[in-house]
Amino acid sequence: MSDTDNQKARADELQQQGSDQFGRSEYPAAIESWQQSLEIYRQIGDRGGAAYSLGCLGLAYNALGEYQRAIDFYNQELAIKREIGNRRGEAVSLSCLGKAYGSLGEYQKAIEFHEQSLAIAKEIDHTQWEAGSLGDLGNVYLSLGEYQKAIEFYQQSLAISREIGDREGEVASLRNLGNATNKLQQQGSDQFNRSEYPAAIESWQKSLEISRQIGSRGGEADALNGLGDAYRFLGQYKEAIKFHEQSLAISKEIGHKQGEADSLNNLGLAYGSLGQYQRAIEFRQQSLAISREIGHKQGEADSLNGLGNAYRSLGEYQRAIEFHQQSLAIRREIGDRQGEANSLSGLGNAYHYLGEYQREIEFHQQSLAIRREIGDRRGEAKSLNNLGNAYHRLGQYQREIEFHEQSWAIKREIGDRRGEAVSLNNLGNAYHRLGQYQREIEFHEQSWAISREIGYRRGESLSLNNLGNAYHYLGEYQREIEFHEQSLAIKRETGHRRGEAVSLNNLGHAYRSLGQYQEAIKFHEQSLAIRREIGHRQGEALSLNGLGNTFLKNNQLPEAETNLRQAMEVYESLREGLADEDKISIFETQTRTYRMLQEALVAQDKFNEALAIAERGRARAFVEELLRRLGWEESDNFIDIPEIVAVAKEQNATLVEYAIVSEDIYIWVIQPSGEISFRRANLSLLTEENDRDIAPNDKLRERLDTLILKARVSLGIAEKDKEGKPIPRDSRFRCDNRVYPLMRLFYDILIGPILDLLPDSPNQIIFIPHYELFLVPFAALQDAEGQYLIDKYPIRIAPSIQVLQTARQRHLQLQLMSLMEREKALVVGDPQLHPKWTQNPYQLQQLVRAREAAEAIGQLFATTPLLGEQATKVAVIDKMQNVRIVQILAHGLLDDFGDKGIPGTIILAPSDETDDGGLNAGEILGLKLNAEIVILTACSTGKGKITGDGVVGLSRCFVLAGVPSLIVSLWDIGAPAAKFLMGEFYQNLERGENRATALRQAMLTAKNGDTYNYPKAWAGFTLIGEADHFSLTLENSQEVLRRMPIPENTPPEKIVKVLSELLDIDQDQAKYLQLLGKLLQPNDTLEQQAAKIKETYAAYPALEDKIENEIANMGLSDAKESTPEMKAEIAREFNAKVQENLNRLNNPTPPDKK
Secondary structure, eight states, X not given: OOHHHHHHHHHHHHHHHHHHHHHTTOHHHHHHHHHHHHHHHHHHTOHHHHHHHHHHHHHHHHHTTOHHHHHHXXXXXHHHHHHHTOHHHHHHXXXXXXXXXXXXXXXXXHHHXXXXXXXXXXXXXXXXXXXXXXXXXXXXXXHTTOHHHHHHXXXXXXXXXXXXXXXXXXXXXXXXXXXXXXXXXXXXXXXXXXOOHHXXXXXXXXXXXXXXXXXXXXXXXXXXXXXXXXXXXXXXXXXXXXXXXXXXXXXXXXXXXXXXXXXXXXXXXXXXXTTOHHHHHHHHHHHHHHHHHTTOHHHHHHHHHHHHHHHHHTTOXXXXXXXXXXXXXXXXXXXXXHHHXXXXXXXXXXXXXXXXXXXXXXXXXXXXXXXXXXXXXXXXXXXXXXXXXXXXXXXOHHHHHHHHHXXXXXXXHHTOHHHHXXXXXXXXXXXXXXXXXXXXXXXXXXXXXXXXXXXXXXXXXXHHHHHHHHHHHTTOHHHHXXXXXXXXXXXXXXXXXXXXXXXXXXXXXXXXXTTOHHHHHHHHHHHHHHHHHHTOHHHHHHHHHHHHHHHHHTTOHHHHHHHHHHHHHXXXXXXXXXXXXXXXXXXXXXXXXXXXXXXXHHHTTOHHHHHHHHHHHHHHHHHHHHHHHTTOOOOSSOOOHHHHHHHHHHHTSEEEEEEEETTEEEEEEEOTTXXXXXXXXXGGGGGSGGGTTSOTTOOHHHHHHHHXXXXXXXXXXXXXXXXXXXXXXXXXXXXXXXXXXXXXXXXXXXXXXXXXXXXXSSOOEEEEOOXXXXXXXXXXXXXXTSOBXXXXXXXXXXXXXXXXXXXXXXXXXXXTSOGGGSEEEEEEEEEOOOHHHXXXXXXXXXXXXXXXXXXXXXXXXXXXXXXXXXXXXXXXXHHHTTEEEEEEESOEEOSOOSSSOOOOEEEXXXXXXXXXXXXXXXXXXXXXXXXXXXXXXXTTTTOOEEETTEEESHHHHHHHTTOSEEEEESSOOOHHHHHHHHXXXXXXXXXXXXXXXXXXXXXXXXXXXXXXXXXXXXXXXXEEEOOOOOOOOOSOGXXXXXXXOOOTTOOHHHHHHHHHHHHHHOTTHHHHHHHHHHHOOTTOOHHHHHHHHHHHHHHOHHHHHHHHHHHTOTTOOOXXXXXXXXXHHHHHHHHHHHHHHHHHHHSOOOGGGO
């Protein structure tokens, strides 16, 4: 035997060894064998053998999910076979290339290769291969969602297999037909309208029968898995588990590792659907281990994604995110576009339950883009559905409806009846939140009908559950119970344990609403037992909440307290390991527990314990993150009453903490002496004349929100309602004889009940508001004599008492730093706007007056301010980190920009062509600042997303960045007024006053002067955090007091419109109305009116300053040029306004009629 023969024999032996290893799923070993055989074949010049080894290597890499490498080997194999004229081998290579491109999602290329393979099979009259190529084409069209085409190819393949007696080919074709029918029910088809699981089951059963007849154990396992999938999508999970277990047993018996992994994954899906998440995790982990063992990347990614879904259902969101991220990385690595979209959806869903809706939306949008790109219509509908759910949680119900309607339209188009039922349920939920319960019921009934029609049991139970919820809100509790009982019966029948717990909890709510508390308790306890059994922690907290609420309603207060404390502890355990922004968001879903627990404690006269819970329920996430960032040791204990008392003593201030609880506002007053008092707000005032525009069934927070916005509008502040429409000024609440009715109303509600507890001398008061109360301008609240609260006390606010404690510690830490280590101040004014901000939807303009104010303030500190193009984001961030004082006069926006989902953006100048200059709150969160105080003179920088944990946004992020004290603007106060107030504030600091007193004195100086003596101009700043004094030396103090007269080129309509506004909000209007009344004529044009207003400047120069401040008001400049018609209308309105106000001043309302 020649040496060449020996080498060929060795190569053939290695070739067979690789085949045996491949059959055992030992892919890396098979690759090594085939690479050795290839090398020998090439050495001896055996072209056919080399081609065969190349093809085998392609198969191995294909099995590992490394499709591009597989394609490289297939192409080499194809070239050789064409070169040596092996037509049959050429057909094989073309088929393999088609399958590899199909796995990559490049379906058009796949079709081209399979069609070439089919053509050769016909040419050489190889009918068995012809049948196989037809099946391959069917598989590609199945992946494209073109199911009718796929079925046509499968049927042709089946006919040929039967004709030539190829039983295995017949089994494969029947199996493919079953898979196509199953896919139809999953994804739907616009070309094939059968879409019924019974049809899929019939095909899989035929496939199973023939597989058993011919002894194809692998085919039997596949058919059983298919039957399991079909029954799972019907919601018949126990039946699905039975089939998947049989499939798993066969795969183990024949040593088919990948089939074993697939069956384990499917069992994980089925148990997850039943709510048995721990069992689901066990199966997924076993599947993952096998996929890693055999090097199957796609199976590994599938298992990781499934583990993410299971941990999300258990409420372990951080672990879920980690698994989804691992899955995403693998899918991107192997080029699995469809899988990538699935992993992105999984991440979006995890962030949904964390309350991080902006991040959720980003992931779902990425998923949607991929699904549209690859033509995955069912996936596209799913992404649209997920986006709808995200906007549901954001409260943007119209946008939610738009997405669900788009999803529904696709499902109708492709014939996805199950998907239709899901979309109809989601649309019903959207209309539920809009309060349109009859419309909601119509959608749920349609969904219920479809689910019954197709045998989708889980869909039936979901629709019944939702119908029960709808009737709950209609007050029809007996009907609600009927629907929940039907839903419960289906869930028990199908073994859906998590759903069973939901229905039991809902029945508890219904019986509580009927006053049948013992029955309610029974259902909540059953729900709790199931949730503990299956390890659903968030559900456990919900059941404990239900029990606590029921005991509370039944006046079983100790029992209510016990259950609510347990719910609180469960919720707090869910926050472990989360990032700060995630903690805040998930915290917001849990605040109801803290509120009910406070209610239970107050009802037992445990007022101090209720205060401790109020603190625990609003600031823990904030404090934890602040301590971590500052490198201080975190305490496992929550702030207790002795510590709260110590804070009041240390601050030498009266602390006033508010909590909105149900239909009450609780108020605690902690005096420097350590005495703690509890009161309730006088909410009877909200049901009288002042509340007449609010629906009687609106909740307290909604009523407060409406009235607070009206109060701010009455001061002249531009506010918008929930639909984005400007809120008009209510004539009932206009300033009359220096009194603002709504400022008096809120004084009576919030200050009246505690008036006797406040200090007599002008000692500091620190308010700790709650939710909407953060928007209340406490300084401008008026008592019955018209005296403002700022007249009596220095005022500041804090998100919580514990934040005050940490802010003081940070202040003391900064005091130890040498003054030489930091520059005195950074002043920023009128940054150059990127074109983005000057266009829709922002339409911002340069703030010329802010530039002048920044220049004047800069001279106070003998520092050069950053202005215009110099005020870049990069320059500001760089300087901000090494100064004692930061003062920014710029535009501020409150929407979510950036990647943190935290609202608030300061608009600075762009640093380069890639930068728009927006410094968002998330970026501030990433800084470590050593400033002792930051002053934000921008549009409403003190506002933000209002949460129970405090104001989220710019304010919160600066505190977390290490700043102990902030002054922020609650509304747009105007650059001239800001310059004046800040000049006074800084000079007061220089005199040795603390920050709260310095700000109070600045406000009083403005209020008691001639120019900025209306609340809109002087009451817009608020101090947050630390108030202790710090040393300050100023220069050029007079520069900041220099007047800023109106420019000569100011359009007359601006002057007239601004004065018209001032007539409603300025308590000093009588002085200049008397002058104007003598000058104005009824038929004056706009230009004549403006000229006569200017004449009054000589006699009353403060009027010019007031008008200029309002014209310069940040963000309110009007870029549109007025038409003659618009000017005429402005003139008519102004003339009418002047006459109305003159009549009112000449005929004042008697005091007893107010």
